[in-house]
Amino acid sequence: xxxxxxxxxxxxxxxxxxxxxxxxxxxxxxxxxxxxxxxxxxxxxxxxxxxxxxxxxxxxxxxxxxxxxxxxxxxxxxxxxxxxxxxxxxxxxxxxxxxxxxxxxxxxxxxxxxxxxxxxxxxxxxxxxxxxxxxxxxxxxxxxx
Amino acid sequence: xxxxxxxxxxxxxxxxxxxxxxxxxxxxxxxxxxxxxxxxxxxxxxxxxxxxxxxxxxxxxxxxxxxxxxxxxxxxxxxxxxxxxxxxxxxxxxxxxxxxxxxxxxxxxxxxxxxxxxxxxxxxxxxxxxxxxxxxxxxxxxxxxxxxxxxxxxxxxxxxxxxxxxxxxxxxxxxxxxxxxxxxxxxxxxxxxxxxxxxxxxxxxxxxxxxxxxxxxxxxxxxxxxxxxxxxxxxxxxxxxxxxxxxxxxxxxxxxxxxxxxxxxxxxxxxxxxxxxxxxxxxxxxxxxxxxxxxxxxxxxxxxxxxxxxxxxxxxxxxxxxxxxxxxxxxxxxxxxxxxxxxxxxxxxxxxxxxxxxxxxxxxxxxxxxxxxxxxxxxxxxxxxxxxxxxxxxxxxx
Numbered sequence: 424x425x426x427x428x429x430x431x432x433x434x435x436x437x438x439x440x441x442x443x444x445x446x447x448x449x450x451x452x453x454x455x456x457x458x459x460x461x462x463x464x465x466x467x468x469x470x471x472x473x474x475x476x477x478x479x480x481x482x483x484x485x486x487x488x489x490x491x492x493x494x495x496x497x498x499x500x501x502x503x504x505x506x507x508x509x510x511x512x513x514x515x516x517x518x519x520x521x522x523x524x525x526x527x528x529x530x531x532x533x534x535x536x537x538x539x540x541x542x543x544x545x546x547x548x549x550x551x552x553x554x555x556x557x558x559x560x561x562x563x564x565x566x567x568x
Numbered sequence: 569x570x571x572x573x574x575x576x577x578x579x580x581x582x583x584x585x586x587x588x589x590x591x592x593x594x595x596x597x598x599x600x601x602x603x604x605x606x607x608x609x610x611x612x613x614x615x616x617x618x619x620x621x622x623x624x625x626x627x628x629x630x631x632x633x634x635x636x637x638x639x640x641x642x643x644x645x646x647x648x649x650x651x652x653x654x655x656x657x658x659x660x661x662x663x664x665x666x667x668x669x670x671x672x673x674x675x676x677x678x679x680x681x682x683x684x685x686x687x688x689x690x691x692x693x694x695x696x697x698x699x700x701x702x703x704x705x706x707x708x709x710x711x712x713x714x715x716x717x718x719x720x721x722x723x724x725x726x727x728x729x730x731x732x733x734x735x736x737x738x739x740x741x742x743x744x745x746x747x748x749x750x751x752x753x754x755x756x757x758x759x760x761x762x763x764x765x766x767x768x769x770x771x772x773x774x775x776x777x778x779x780x781x782x783x784x785x786x787x788x789x790x791x792x793x794x795x796x797x798x799x800x801x802x803x804x805x806x807x808x809x810x811x812x813x814x815x816x817x818x819x820x821x822x823x824x825x826x827x828x829x830x831x832x833x834x835x836x837x838x839x840x841x842x843x844x845x846x847x848x849x850x851x852x853x854x855x856x857x858x859x860x861x862x863x864x865x866x867x868x869x870x871x872x873x874x875x876x877x878x879x880x881x882x883x884x885x886x887x888x889x890x891x892x893x894x895x896x897x898x899x900x901x902x903x904x905x906x907x908x909x910x911x912x913x914x915x916x917x918x919x920x921x922x923x924x925x926x927x928x929x930x931x932x933x934x935x936x937x938x939x940x941x942x943x944x945x946x947x948x949x950x951x952x953x954x955x956x957x958x959x960x961x962x963x964x965x966x
Binding site: 446449450452455456457466469470471472473474475477493494495496497498500501537 | 868870872873876880889896898908909910913945946947948949953955956960963
């Protein structure tokens, strides 16, 4: 059997290019848009750096029952925003706050090394949203007592 | 539809150029230095014929053309070659929007003890001539200002800069990789001492180019060896590449006027169509710009996402966004024309070429607004930068 000459060359595209999974999330993001009256909001990034992520959560019984995002940024930022909403939905707050940047990167089948900071943004935004919710809840229970 | 609109990056080789190159791979493969036998003489003849073509394209003499491997080598040879010549002259003037092959070369020279002044540009990217004159010192060895900017397409006042340099007895180098074959060049009229040319930007092969070295201008070579190219660039000549480059430049010059007018019409159609998108604007000079360059910014858009979306639709373009650069640094050119970082992210460069048609331009005009709308829909910023607005305004003041 004749083997084409180029089959012997393997290129690790992940150094330069996104995984199919990430591209899919970028093209068809889930849970995208602003949330009215969220229970917690996490905002990370800065327009000058080119990445800003807003993450909104709705909490019931210590569980994330709804989650949405709005993101200004590259495909990695948008794709990881989308994936973290899918990962966190339905989890308890304790479970969700354990999601790490590596979990996010793994879930999109890896990120090019130069784009790893985008997964940090997503994980941070979720943690901040949970913190925000807990802070607000704390204030409310303070007021009741 | 597949639409290639990144001709400032590279171009396809013209079939007529390929045809001219072909014999020099397998039949006329001789070494131009082996002129004692026929096959060597054939190669020498091809190289010298190409030299004549390149020289006549810029009103130079054939002896003033040194073939190189392309633009980066040309800029390195011109700048280092001049700087390393005179030990008393330790100062170089460049513009703040030069190509990396000039910027990085100057950064390296700084490490060798040189001082580099970067002359600012106005909001259109035009070099400030009075600042340039003020920057001149007794020990200025070289002024290097590009003919046209590769990102925003602005054409610089080269003739005036040439005069300033020559009045002050300073060597003047210009990187003409974006202009040779696209706009007329006359090295005599423009008072140019050194000029970099590239082949693959004008439908020639990659790995070929030349520098013009005005008669009497001395240079220190970068490559030492057999003394090829008047001892300025040792190494056996890339004969097929040189033949292709000469043919490509010759064709480009002969077709310049007609193609330039066609591209200008297409470019203006593209600009009119794209600027209908809300919160968008054109970068670079409205008139003094390359006939094939259109450069935009879109508010609240990040360029890498936009380029990927365009790619999904078969369109190839470029951006100055930090997210798409290997260093994560936003374009220094767009910063130099005064654009804040958050706007630099939303930049798009579309550069037209021979194969682009009106239909392709209309296709881009149809597709791009949908992409912008989708990305703005994902973004938290639609009308302004929200809570970041005041912080950004504060930052811009400083």
